[in-house]
Amino acid sequence: MALTTTKPEVRPAGRDREPGEGRLRRRRKLWAYLAMSGIGIFFLFPLVFMFVSSLKPSGQILSDSGSLNAFLPVGDISLDNYFGVFERVPVAQFLVNSVFVTVATVALGLVVNSMAGFALSRLEWRGRGLLLSVVIAALIVPFETIAVPMVYWVSKLPTLVFEGGVLKYDFGWLNSYQVQIIPFIAHAFSIFLFTQYFSTIPKSLDEAARIDGAGWFTIYRRIIVPLSGPAFATVAILTFLPAWNQYLWPLMVVQQEELRPVMVGMQYFFQLNPAWGEVMAYTTLITLPVLIVFLSFQRAFVSSVAASGVKG
């Protein structure tokens, strides 16, 4: 998990090289930069097009697409599309819902999964082996394979509802926040990562704390958690993206408009002749928060994904 992506890239200038080598190296470097920039354009152009188009009237987006103007903020530039989106769609509500669901899923997940990882990596108890094998088996189960049976299942689960000032007992989790959060808290891969990370911390620390009379929960909270910043960061990042991007699940279990997350909210624009300017404004609005988070923690993001490769 220790990642070499943070290595300094600059190599000390070698004095022992032959005279012609410098020019050759410079030539190769130039080609490398050209290739990387060309590919970079391929990855960036759709997003630049999205940002720029969100500022243009729908008609101009299509008429500009024949020239480089498609990528330039020229012509009739305004924030009208953004105002239009806020008028037509409850974007603010969708954003609040997504932020709430994402934060709750990630935060509760960090607690639940790290505690399980602690119990699996540092404690000897009956049932440990069984839980570990369930977690490892669960690593390969894609959510899509259980999505349909799960809709049926959550529609039968008991719940408490607050109706007219009385707490009532009812069935069915559909159309709620809990149905968007609770099924995604326990996460096999997160438990697996925590288990692996915690087992690299010397056990002698626990023993020393035990001699001082600390209980297991204290050891977890006071010793293991403070030492495991990188593991918590990795799990937070790897669970943040899927939570924000939830689509299939809320599509099926949330019909009530005021509970919808941002990705499903996009359905308002899936019509025969969408107003593309407003669509681009909406997609920009829901992409920017993630992009800002990513660009502020790029190294952590990239190394988290690299860490996810260790499970192979």
Add this chain to the structure above:
Amino acid sequence: MLDNSTPATEISALPATKPPKATARAQRGSGRRNSLARRREFRAGLAMSTPAILLLTFFLVIPVLLAFGLSFTNARLISPNPPRLVGFDNFFRAFEDPVFLQSLWNTFAFALVIVPVQSGLGLLLAVLVNQRIRGVFLFRVIYFIPVVTSIVVVSILWKLMYSEDGLINSFINTVTFGAWNGIDWLGEQSTAMPAIIVLSIWQAVGFHMVIWLSGLQTIPGELYEAARVDGASTWRQFTNVTWPGLRPTMIFVLITITIDALRLFVQVDVMTQGGPRDATTTLVYHAVRAGYRQQEVGYGATISLIFFVLVLIIALVQRRLTREKD
């Protein structure tokens, strides 16, 4: 685990100068304390895992069992009648359902193209950004940006670019000096799936670039030094040093891309709704359409179960391959 206990044994070896009697009593005492400690350890382990155990049972184990169970019933999402056992009817129905067979083929065709192309391009990008030159990290970040962009956003964005008077057609028209008449990429049976393949690779290849990159960086630099001393060309260095060192990474990348490819849903739901004429209907899309939109949970569960078995087979292949290595 053994390593970590060594310091503790050393510490306990220090007061070995105690009289033998005291040691014996201490041992007896520690034995009793041990069983107490073990009981406490058991309780702590169970208590700290309980939330995870409950949640995994309710939202993983039971749904998996339900996928099995419901496949043999005619359960409906909302129905006054309780589900009735129908034996293998759903399975017979699936293999006579032309849309299911089409979706099975579409999913495989998608995976068949995505797996080699995306893993190959990912490796190419990884080699490119693994060079020790200034500013290379910036390019890693740029190639990774589509990965953090939601696939829902990516799908709608490319839908606009693929439209008949959209960016892609205009671009081809420009580079062919006007010889190109725009086509409706997502509306033609022959081009809809290839169009989805292109944007899927665009979105996900940066992810596998990073995985390859971390594999590349586990190969010790001395191996390259040695190869250079022996006068090996860049290509020879790649085939004789890089490629053998990447085997574990390769297995991981191939398996994750394959399973991800079989999960294809969002692009189809946003861009084509399975059309034109089911040319882009996939297993997951068909399962959701049958099990949720048409409310036939029993049949939807059957399709999910078949999908699940496919994933299981791939996972077993992975285990086989990783074991061979050891």
